[in-house]
Amino acid sequence: MRGVLTPKGQATRGRIVEGAAEVLRELGVAIATLDDIRARTGTSKGQLFHYFPDGKDQLLLAVAQYEADQVLEDQQPHLGHLDTWDAWYRWRDAVVARYEEQGDLCQLGSLFAQIGRSTPGARAIVIELMRKWQESIAAGVRSLRDGGHLPASVDVDETAAALLAGIQGGVGIMLATGESTHLRAALDWGIARLRAADPGIG
Amino acid sequence: MRGVLTPKGQATRGRIVEGAAEVLRELGVAIATLDDIRARTGTSKGQLFHYFPDGKDQLLLAVAQYEADQVLEDQQPHLGHLDTWDAWYRWRDAVVARYEEQGDLCQLGSLFAQIGRSTPGARAIVIELMRKWQESIAAGVRSLRDGGHLPASVDVDETAAALLAGIQGGVGIMLATGESTHLRAALDWGIARLRAADPGIG
DNA sequence: GATTTCCTGGACTTGCAGGTCCATTTTTCC
DNA sequence: GGAAAAATGGACCTGCAAGTCCAGGAAATC
Numbered sequence: 001m002r003g004v005l006t007p008k009g010q011a012t013r014g015r016i017v018e019g020a021a022e023v024l025r026e027l028g029v030a031i032a033t034l035d036d037i038r039a040r041t042g043t044s045k046g047q048l049f050h051y052f053p054d055g056k057d058q059l060l061l062a063v064a065q066y067e068a069d070q071v072l073e074d075q076q077p078h079l080g081h082l083d084t085w086d087a088w089y090r091w092r093d094a095v096v097a098r099y100e101e102q103g104d105l106c107q108l109g110s111l112f113a114q115i116g117r118s119t120p121g122a123r124a125i126v127i128e129l130m131r132k133w134q135e136s137i138a139a140g141v142r143s144l145r146d147g148g149h150l151p152a153s154v155d156v157d158e159t160a161a162a163l164l165a166g167i168q169g170g171v172g173i174m175l176a177t178g179e180s181t182h183l184r185a186a187l188d189w190g191i192a193r194l195r196a197a198d199p200g201i202g
Numbered sequence: 203m204r205g206v207l208t209p210k211g212q213a214t215r216g217r218i219v220e221g222a223a224e225v226l227r228e229l230g231v232a233i234a235t236l237d238d239i240r241a242r243t244g245t246s247k248g249q250l251f252h253y254f255p256d257g258k259d260q261l262l263l264a265v266a267q268y269e270a271d272q273v274l275e276d277q278q279p280h281l282g283h284l285d286t287w288d289a290w291y292r293w294r295d296a297v298v299a300r301y302e303e304q305g306d307l308c309q310l311g312s313l314f315a316q317i318g319r320s321t322p323g324a325r326a327i328v329i330e331l332m333r334k335w336q337e338s339i340a341a342g343v344r345s346l347r348d349g350g351h352l353p354a355s356v357d358v359d360e361t362a363a364a365l366l367a368g369i370q371g372g373v374g375i376m377l378a379t380g381e382s383t384h385l386r387a388a389l390d391w392g393i394a395r396l397r398a399a400d401p402g403i404g
Numbered sequence: 405g406a407t408t409t410c411c412t413g414g415a416c417t418t419g420c421a422g423g424t425c426c427a428t429t430t431t432t433c434c
Numbered sequence: 435g436g437a438a439a440a441a442t443g444g445a446c447c448t449g450c451a452a453g454t455c456c457a458g459g460a461a462a463t464c
Contacts, residue, residue, distance in 0.1 A: 406463105407462105407463090407464090408462085409460105409461085409462075410460080410462085411458105411461085412457105412459075412460090413459095414456100415454105415455090415456100416455080416456105417452105417453085417454070418451105418452090418453085419451100419452090419453100420451100422449090423446105423447085423448085423449100425447095426444100427442105427445105428441100428442080429440105429441080429442070430439105430441065430442085431439085431440070431441080432439075432440085433437095433438090433439095434436095434437090434438100
């Protein structure tokens with residue numbers, strides 16, 4: 001871990017992170033132990049601490065980063081091309097599908113709750129995720145506006161922030177209740193209200 | 203605990219719940235121990251298990267219920283009288299103020315993450331909170347509609363669900379980032395977009 | 405092919421948080 | 435005022451999960 005990783009080392013490290021992500025999703029951060037992760041990934045205590053010398057927190061952080069990247073990836077290519085209303089609906093469907101499939105398994109939320117506000121690393125990961133996510137949505141709003149589908153007066157950043165908050169809340173409520181009603185409502189209502197400002201529509 | 207609590211017992215039990223809520227807010231559920239709670243509330247291990255025989259989970263559940271009640275209380279009287287646009291803005295201010303004051307201390311979210319989906323009790327508390335909250339918002343939308351401030355075509359439940367999701371997400375993002383931008387955006391944008399449908403306005 | 409670095413396995417230690425127990429004190433209620 | 439029930443204090447136990455350590459097996463590098 002001090003020098004560079006050999007290909008074999010990289011593979012093992014990757015296996016640990018991915019396996020840990022699975023275990024954490026299934027058991028929850030509060031319950032999952034290093035031994036669960038060790039068992040799932042077919043590794044040993046020695047390896048765990050070889051690749052993550054700072055222990056569990058460091059591993060959780062790596063998993064958090066992995067999951068954060070996944071969140072955005074799973075929304076592509078839709079999130080990157082929000083330039084027509086149809087594209088927005090396709091994106092909406094992708095988001096809903098992704099989280100419905102995931103079920104009530106919270107990765108980032110509870111992961112963050114565990115690593116906590118104490119560590120600056122965890123916070124940085126979430127902030128960065130939110131920033132990228134919102135920027136993509138904002139880009140979508142901007143292209144609608146520039147394409148004449150929205151008036152020039154629309155506040156791009158506020159709109160993107162509000163939509164992102166709706167998604168986050170919808171997911172959160174879904175994790176708690178098991179129902180995706182709110183996630184759907186947030187997206188449908190948000191897009192509908194936005195579209196109501198389209199000068200091209202009556 | 204088997205029979206009825208004496209006044210003294212009730213007081214102690216209440217002290218434990220409130221003190222536990224404080225400790226959990228300050229330290230986070232993952233870190234706080236029964237001993238922290240014991241120290242803060244000036245009680246003993248014996249008392250903790252006297253009033254909560256099923257141990258930590260039962261105590262956490264009681265705290266969750268306490269916090270859930272608090273959430274709605276702190277929004278009153280505004281949440282109960284959302285019949286004019288001005289009333290909506292006052293409510294918006296109350297919500298933002300409440301959560302800004304609370305800072306990045308998540309009670310319910312991480313509390314729920316700890317007790318987890320395993321226990322049906324925790325889930326029930328959150329579901330009930332969401333139900334009540336949304337019903338209050340829906341009542342507000344309904345009175346706007348009945349007062350002629352919104353067209354009859356407005357979907358009351360979807361609107362309420364979307365607004366609630368926005369708040370939840372805004373709070374969640376605030377807990378992670380420390381910024382209330384998204385909470386404000388969700389409320390401001392939501393109310394503004396709703397108001398844009400007011401036939402009494404241009 | 406030798407040496408050095410990396411990788412792997414798993415036995416072991418350790419600290420601590422949840423939980424138990426019971427003796428003592430205080431309240432209740434007749 | 436005395437017995438029964440409730441409340442309290444704190445010493446003690448126990449299990450477990452994080453973290454340590456080192457010895458032996460693979461890979462790279464020359």
